[in-house]
Amino acid sequence: MNEYENPWFHGLKWAYLLLVVLTLMAPVLYVMYISFNANGFGANEYVFTLEWYGLIFSDELLIGALRWTLMLAIVVTLVAVPMALLAAKYYKAADNKLFPVFLLLAPLFVPPDILGSALLVSFKNLNAVFIWIGDGLGTSMFDSWFRLSFLTATIGLIIYTIPYSFVVILITMGRYRKEQTEAARACGASGWRAFWDIEFPQIRAGVFSASAFTVILVFNEYTRTSLLKGGFDTFTTVLISQMLNTGMSPQSYAMSAMISFVAIAAIGGIIILTLIRAEALARIARGKAEPVMS
Amino acid sequence: MTFQTPPAVEVRNLAKHYGDFVALKNVNVTIAAGEYFVLLGPSGGGKTTLLRTIGGFQKPTSGDVFLHGKSVGHLPPDKRPTTMVFQAYALFPHMNVTQNVGYGLKVAGLPKAQIADKVAHALDQVGLTKFAQRKPHELSGGQQQRVQLARAIVLDRDILLLDEPLAALDAQLRKDMCLELKHLQEKVGITFIHVTHNQEEAMTVADRIALIANGDLVEVGRARDIYRAPEKSFTASFVGENNVLKGKVSDANGVSVTVDVAGAKLQVAKRDLPVSTGQNVTLSIRSECVALETVNDSNAPTDGLSMLGAYDESVYLGLTTSHLVRLPDGTEMVSRIIADADDTLPVNGAPVRLRWKPTDIRLHVE
Ligand SMILES: Nc1ncnc2c1ncn2[C@@H]1O[C@H](COP(=O)(O)OP(=O)(O)OP(=O)(O)O)[C@@H](O)[C@H]1O
Ligand SMILES: [Mg+2]
Numbered sequence A: 001m002n003e004y005e006n007p008w009f010h011g012l013k014w015a016y017l018l019l020v021v022l023t024l025m026a027p028v029l030y031v032m033y034i035s036f037n038a039n040g041f042g043a044n045e046y047v048f049t050l051e052w053y054g055l056i057f058s059d060e061l062l063i064g065a066l067r068w069t070l071m072l073a074i075v076v077t078l079v080a081v082p083m084a085l086l087a088a089k090y091y092k093a094a095d096n097k098l099f100p101v102f103l104l105l106a107p108l109f110v111p112p113d114i115l116g117s118a119l120l121v122s123f124k125n126l127n128a129v130f131i132w133i134g135d136g137l138g139t140s141m142f143d144s145w146f147r148l149s150f151l152t153a154t155i156g157l158i159i160y161t162i163p164y165s166f167v168v169i170l171i172t173m174g175r176y177r178k179e180q181t182e183a184a185r186a187c188g189a190s191g192w193r194a195f196w197d198i199e200f201p202q203i204r205a206g207v208f209s210a211s212a213f214t215v216i217l218v219f220n221e222y223t224r225t226s227l228l229k230g231g232f233d234t235f236t237t238v239l240i241s242q243m244l245n246t247g248m249s250p251q252s253y254a255m256s257a258m259i260s261f262v263a264i265a266a267i268g269g270i271i272i273l274t275l276i277r278a279e280a281l282a283r284i285a286r287g288k289a290e291p292v293m294s
Numbered sequence B: 001m002t003f004q005t006p007p008a009v010e011v012r013n014l015a016k017h018y019g020d021f022v023a024l025k026n027v028n029v030t031i032a033a034g035e036y037f038v039l040l041g042p043s044g045g046g047k048t049t050l051l052r053t054i055g056g057f058q059k060p061t062s063g064d065v066f067l068h069g070k071s072v073g074h075l076p077p078d079k080r081p082t083t084m085v086f087q088a089y090a091l092f093p094h095m096n097v098t099q100n101v102g103y104g105l106k107v108a109g110l111p112k113a114q115i116a117d118k119v120a121h122a123l124d125q126v127g128l129t130k131f132a133q134r135k136p137h138e139l140s141g142g143q144q145q146r147v148q149l150a151r152a153i154v155l156d157r158d159i160l161l162l163d164e165p166l167a168a169l170d171a172q173l174r175k176d177m178c179l180e181l182k183h184l185q186e187k188v189g190i191t192f193i194h195v196t197h198n199q200e201e202a203m204t205v206a207d208r209i210a211l212i213a214n215g216d217l218v219e220v221g222r223a224r225d226i227y228r229a230p231e232k233s234f235t236a237s238f239v240g241e242n243n244v245l246k247g248k249v250s251d252a253n254g255v256s257v258t259v260d261v262a263g264a265k266l267q268v269a270k271r272d273l274p275v276s277t278g279q280n281v282t283l284s285i286r287s288e289c290v291a292l293e294t295v296n297d298s299n300a301p302t303d304g305l306s307m308l309g310a311y312d313e314s315v316y317l318g319l320t321t322s323h324l325v326r327l328p329d330g331t332e333m334v335s336r337i338i339a340d341a342d343d344t345l346p347v348n349g350a351p352v353r354l355r356w357k358p359t360d361i362r363l364h365v366e
Helices: A007-035 A051-058 A060-093 A098-109 A112-137 A150-173 A178-186 A191-220 A223-228 A235-246 A250-287 B047-055 B097-107 B112-125 B141-153 B171-188 B199-205 B223-228 B233-238
Strands: B009-018 B021-031 B036-040 B062-067 B082-085 B159-163 B191-196 B208-213 B216-222 B242-251 B256-261 B264-269 B280-286 B291-294 B306-316 B321-326 B332-337 B351-355 B361-364
Touching: A007 A250, A051 A060, A051 A250, A060 A098, A060 A150, A060 A191, A060 A235, A098 A150, A112 A150, A112 A223, A150 A191, A150 A223, A178 A191, A178 B082, A178 B141, A191 A235, A191 A250, A191 B097, A223 A235, A235 A250, B009 B047, B021 B047, B021 B208, B021 B216, B036 B047, B036 B199, B047 B062, B047 B082, B047 B159, B047 B191, B082 B141, B097 B112, B097 B141, B112 B141, B112 B171, B141 B171, B171 B191, B171 B199, B191 B199, B199 B223, B208 B223, B208 B233, B216 B223, B216 B233, B233 B242, B233 B280, B233 B361, B242 B264, B242 B332, B256 B280, B264 B306, B264 B361, B291 B332, B306 B332
Parallel strands: B036 B191, B036 B208, B082 B159, B159 B191
Antiparallel strands: B009 B021, B009 B062, B208 B216, B242 B256, B242 B280, B256 B264, B280 B361, B291 B351, B306 B321, B306 B351, B321 B332
16 A cells, blocks of 8 residues: 555545445345245245255256256366467467467457357358268268257357466466476476476466366356257256246246355455465565576 | 597587578587587677577577587487576476476486485585575575586586576676586586676686677687687677777788888787788787886887877776777777876876787787
8 A cells, every 4th residue: 555645545445346346246145145045035034044955956957957067167178278278388489479369369259149159050051061971971970060069069168268268377377487498308308298397387376277267157158058059958058048938936046146156166266375375475585585687 | 620539519500590680600610528618709699599509499590510429400409418507597496406406317217216316416516405405486596506507417418508607696606606617517527518798707617718799600719819819800809808909001021010000000920811011900909918108209109019199097997907098090099007096197198108019919800
């Protein structure tokens, strides 16, 4: 805090920040509040219960959806994060940076329904092409490759999540000095070994954050998933179709709250871990003088 | 020169271009095994480029590098018999000193006990035994560079490349570490190739020095020769504190050449150089070899080993004092003398004579 600043003004800034956060979070907090009420939304009496959460876990449909969501999240993370890592690595080494960064970030600026429906059309056409090739070859082997399925949903979500992972990883890579890779090579390590032993441990935090980010994005995503999924449902698509068809039930409140809890816990965990790490590093660094470097 | 064993490093017709920019043009150099070799030159001259090409961190545009007689142009750094010490930031921050030094041995797959022994020995050699458990950020700049040294010598590679290893250190520490480096090299007996733009550092450590400027290897020679008897005028201007004079040859028919410089006729040994009358040449004399004399009216400059000028000013440098003298054509010459500046100095503009011994002035034709 600037010592010449009016303390009231300082307090005001904090109050404003808090207000913004509360405004944004109030509906979510309200949903969480209702999800524990035995009498549901709008009731006069509040009775705490976990009944609605219990219902989620006894509902075959919902458990199935949860399983699909988790699978989708895991597969997308396992593919998108390594791809983003590679992209960030090559981006740092590239001479011309503008074009690759445009390509990688472009999916961020395409509205979700447009990206989703564009992919939908592409997959339909691709599917037709593959069936036609199969017919020509006298095989039905290719017929289902691009029929809407887990694969198409995965592809759509990878395209959606890669920019986020890329940016997060690139930021953690910013502090890495390439001299260390060269030193490792001079010690006899191959390029891959140098990356794995020296660079990766230093950007691991970024990779983990990107993974958590990706899982949350997949959990929360509705538009692209619902357009591109095959004959299955994710947690979010079930929730939204329920809301659209039958309105909010106490169970829907519990589902919404659960998704929020997961997301907040994941992001909160990352922030707290990062803060603890930064504090620990700062404490060590404070003890010792900075090395002489010019 | 013939070698029983092939030289440690042989660079042949090496060129390196960055796009249109030529960082190295046609460099040839041979470095014997066990030599302490220094690449010295002004900033941007191409020293780092040459060193990194030898180490395999950069591909030459043309030309070839031979290490122990084998062409290594196609090999990455980890497949070459070289290792490297960097200017800074090259320690692995997430590993402690022991792990840093042992990293190359771990990569090579040595058993743990053997790694521990070798690391302990290397740390002992650089005087860091007490710091074995520290992380890099808990070390001073000098200690960090020692860790890099230990990490390099522990590998028993026979060529060690050092790119400005002392540049990040303060002057006193740099002096101390120069000597340490020299002694370390004598102890381990491998070839050191050391890049620096600091000539004192170069003179301290080098068996031989190569002068590199503008992508050219200007001159190679023993440290003493480079200092005392530079072949090229660039060497004279870069190493030591030389007076460099431009003049025209007026007589080249004897063992000595007569050169007109600022109205004076100077004598200089020809050393079998190809000179002819009327040619523009350069002369160099180290400032500490130039004596300053006050002039009485009868003195005329006829002996060819002195010049007249107007006294300008003195600069007190502690050990020595530099006297600046302006020649009739405006050129400034320096006479550096070990003496206190308190002695009565000529007044500004007073006529003075600069004198030197015949062996101290050198002719350069290029
Ligand atoms: N990657 C690069 N792309 C373009 N030009 C480069 C590159 N690396 C070096 N250069 C240029 O090549 C020339 C030689 O560079 P080099 O690093 O070899 O110089 P140096 O002698 O080591 O200088 P210093 O003493 O400052 O380290 C410089 O003019 C530099 O600008
Ligand atoms: Mg350099």
